[in-house]
Amino acid sequence: MSAQLIDTVAEVLELSGAAVERNGEYLEALVPESVSKVLHTPELARLYFNPEQSKQDGELVTFQSDFVDRLLALVQGTGNYAHLTLRDLYLKQSTKSAAEQRFQVLNGLGHALDAMERILSYAQFNFKYTAVSDEKKDGLVSVIVNEQTLAEVSDMAAQLDWVESVETARHADLPAQPFQAIYAVACRSTETMIRRELAEFHKSLNRRLQRDLDRLAEYYDSLAAEIRRKIARRGLEGKEREDEESRIRATALELERKITDQREKYAMKINVQPVNLMRLFMPVMVVNYEVRFRKAVREIPLVWNPLTKDFEAPACQGCACGIHHFYICEDKLHAVCADCFKCENCGRNVCRACHDKKCPKCGLEHSRNPQ
Numbered sequence: 001m002s003a004q005l006i007d008t009v010a011e012v013l014e015l016s017g018a019a020v021e022r023n024g025e026y027l028e029a030l031v032p033e034s035v036s037k038v039l040h041t042p043e044l045a046r047l048y049f050n051p052e053q054s055k056q057d058g059e060l061v062t063f064q065s066d067f068v069d070r071l072l073a074l075v076q077g078t079g080n081y082a083h084l085t086l087r088d089l090y091l092k093q094s095t096k097s098a099a100e101q102r103f104q105v106l107n108g109l110g111h112a113l114d115a116m117e118r119i120l121s122y123a124q125f126n127f128k129y130t131a132v133s134d135e136k137k138d139g140l141v142s143v144i145v146n147e148q149t150l151a152e153v154s155d156m157a158a159q160l161d162w163v164e165s166v167e168t169a170r171h172a173d174l175p176a177q178p179f180q181a182i183y184a185v186a187c188r189s190t191e192t193m194i195r196r197e198l199a200e201f202h203k204s205l206n207r208r209l210q211r212d213l214d215r216l217a218e219y220y221d222s223l224a225a226e227i228r229r230k231i232a233r234r235g236l237e238g239k240e241r242e243d244e245e246s247r248i249r250a251t252a253l254e255l256e257r258k259i260t261d262q263r264e265k266y267a268m269k270i271n272v273q274p275v276n277l278m279r280l281f282m283p284v285m286v287v288n289y290e291v292r293f294r295k296a297v298r299e300i301p302l303v304w305n306p307l308t309k310d311f312e313a314p315a316c317q318g319c320a321c322g323i324h325h326f327y328i329c330e331d332k333l334h335a336v337c338a339d340c341f342k343c344e345n346c347g348r349n350v351c352r353a354c355h356d357k358k359c360p361k362c363g364l365e366h367s368r369n370p371q
């Protein structure tokens with residue numbers, strides 16, 4: 001055990017920038033000032049691992065010692081972020097014509113201008129969740145977002161294991177969106193994924209809730225029936241009858257209380273926490289797609305992804321869902337999905353990216369917030 005501990009401590013110290021020398025059963029380490037502060041050691045530290053050989057000039061380290069807690073404090077936070085550059089990926093050549101087949105502007109004109117190889121960056125967020133009800137269930141979900149276009153491309157994760165990568169930083173050829181916007185897309189997709197993963201768990205909770213509610217109703221119905229039979233059998237009248245009838249009412253109230261308790265017992269609370277972030281730099285084909293509405297023109301980058309071997313669905317500028325067929329708004333040429341191009345109250349064409357709160361045509365507030 002102590003041999004493993006000595007190796008781990010030596011490795012962590014080295015990774016933290018210390019010069020470590022191993023002398024049989026103890027370590028001698030020249031520790032950077034910032035690290036020695038966290039570890040509460042002198043800058044030239046001697047660490048013993050065998051209690052029998054431990055001396056006053058150093059500190060004894062065991063699995064139970066405070067030193068291990070301090071070492072954990074030192075490594076906490078590392079491993080939260082990494083970046084990789086993916087290499088040697090095949091890029092499709094005839095992406096320009098493929099883009100024209102794959103995408104369509106429903107109320108205007110769109111055509112591919114040119115296609116070129118670009119390096120783009122992707123943020124892969126890992127989240128862990130815990131769903132708590134009468135049972136507990138936890139899991140991990142992973143979401144990948146294109147940092148330039150905000151398209152959600154979590155599908156490409158399945159291919160990542162097969163790809164060659166290096167740990168050098170690269171710069172993307174196009175400017176990234178603000179981190180807040182990228183994170184917002186990741187959170188929204190995570191919610192959808194967790195809901196999908198918990199669908200069975202949720203169904204089973206509902207089944208058990210229903211079974212318990214049926215049993216309760218049956219039990220309390222039989223109690224009330226019993227009392228009614230008693231009233232009939234004894235031919236109760238006046239005060240005696242009133243007392244029994246109030247017992248029936250009390251039974252009904254008790255049942256309601258029990259139902260509320262059961263519903264609370266099976267209610268599901270989900271806690272979601274970000275674990276870490278990996279940034280991936282990857283060569284892709286970017287097709288500049290020109291959209292035209294009357295005289296106004298705008299270019300939208302369409303990305304052909306070598307891992308999914310398909311175009312990424314750009315994010316609707318109203319609700320961020322992926323779109324291949326879209327509408328163009330006449331004011332700002334936003335690309336939006338059918339739901340975000342129409343007011344749900346008056347049915348007229350309204351761009352939800354321009355008007356997220358209320359419809360400028362009928363004045364009514366939107367009930368569905370574009371996410």
Ligand SMILES: [Zn+2]
Nearest residue numbers: 316319337340
């Ligand atoms: Zn939309």
Ligand SMILES: [Zn+2]
Nearest residue numbers: 343346359362
């Ligand atoms: Zn309206």
Ligand SMILES: [Zn+2]
Nearest residue numbers: 329334351354
């Ligand atoms: Zn708009």
